[in-house]
Amino acid sequence: MDALDALLNRVSAPRLIEPAPTEEQRQVLFRAALRAPDHAQLRPWRFLTVEGRARNELGELFASALGADTAPETIAKTLAMPLRAPLLVVVIARVQEHPKVPAQEQVLAAGCAAHGILLAAHAQGIGAVWRTGELAYNARVAKGLGLADNEQIIAYLYLGTPERELRTPHDLPVEEFVTAWP
Numbered sequence: 621m622d623a624l625d626a627l628l629n630r631v632s633a634p635r636l637i638e639p640a641p642t643e644e645q646r647q648v649l650f651r652a653a654l655r656a657p658d659h660a661q662l663r664p665w666r667f668l669t670v671e672g673r674a675r676n677e678l679g680e681l682f683a684s685a686l687g688a689d690t691a692p693e694t695i696a697k698t699l700a701m702p703l704r705a706p707l708l709v710v711v712i713a714r715v716q717e718h719p720k721v722p723a724q725e726q727v728l729a730a731g732c733a734a735h736g737i738l739l740a741a742h743a744q745g746i747g748a749v750w751r752t753g754e755l756a757y758n759a760r761v762a763k764g765l766g767l768a769d770n771e772q773i774i775a776y777l778y779l780g781t782p783e784r785e786l787r788t789p790h791d792l793p794v795e796e797f798v799t800a801w802p
């Protein structure tokens with residue numbers, strides 16, 4: 621796929637089924653992630669893949685983070701969340717102390733890496749959607765996933781085969797967002 625085609629037409633695919641991306645496709649996904657712009661080449665990111673049985677374990681970890689008074693339907697829904705795609709990639713920003721690169725820039729770089737995965741997925745015909753929600757910001761989940769104190773989850777990327785045809789995105793009017801200064 622042409623680069624501009626991927627950039628202009630990427631859309632999320634919320635309903636994902638088997639098969640998961642192949643090993644070869646995954647290599648492309650992660651190589652694209654690793655081309656994110658990165659001030660001082662800090663590589664402020666890492667990625668966890670979650671698939672198969674591990675998705676059930678992730679659901680259990682999610683459910684363990686819910687409050688004691690959580691409704692049974694919410695627990696059931698939470699347990700099933702990671703089953704919404706055959707492959708999940710947890711994108712983790714790893715912020716280091718640096719005299720010239722503030723934390724915000726490092727988190728942005730990790731966000732660009734996540735976007736690289738989405739674009740490379742779209743270009744390969746793989747469906748993907750970026751999700752977060754409160755379980756991306758939960759200390760128990762972070763601990764269960766083995767995050768260090770300087771790490772934070774910035775994305776749960778759900779990846780697989782789109783169940784339905786992808787929608788055609790409608791172009792936003794550029795002039796609403798772009799102005800010449802002064």
Ligand SMILES: Cc1cc2nc3c(=O)[nH]c(=O)nc-3n(C[C@H](O)[C@H](O)[C@H](O)COP(=O)(O)O)c2cc1C
Binds near residue numbers: 751
């Ligand atoms: C940081 C971030 C977090 C997001 N979290 C969620 C989420 O938890 N649930 C959700 O439905 N969409 C979430 N989205 C939005 C979707 O990934 C998607 O971009 C949005 O639905 C628009 O669809 P499109 O990508 O096809 O334009 C998030 C996007 C970003 C950048």
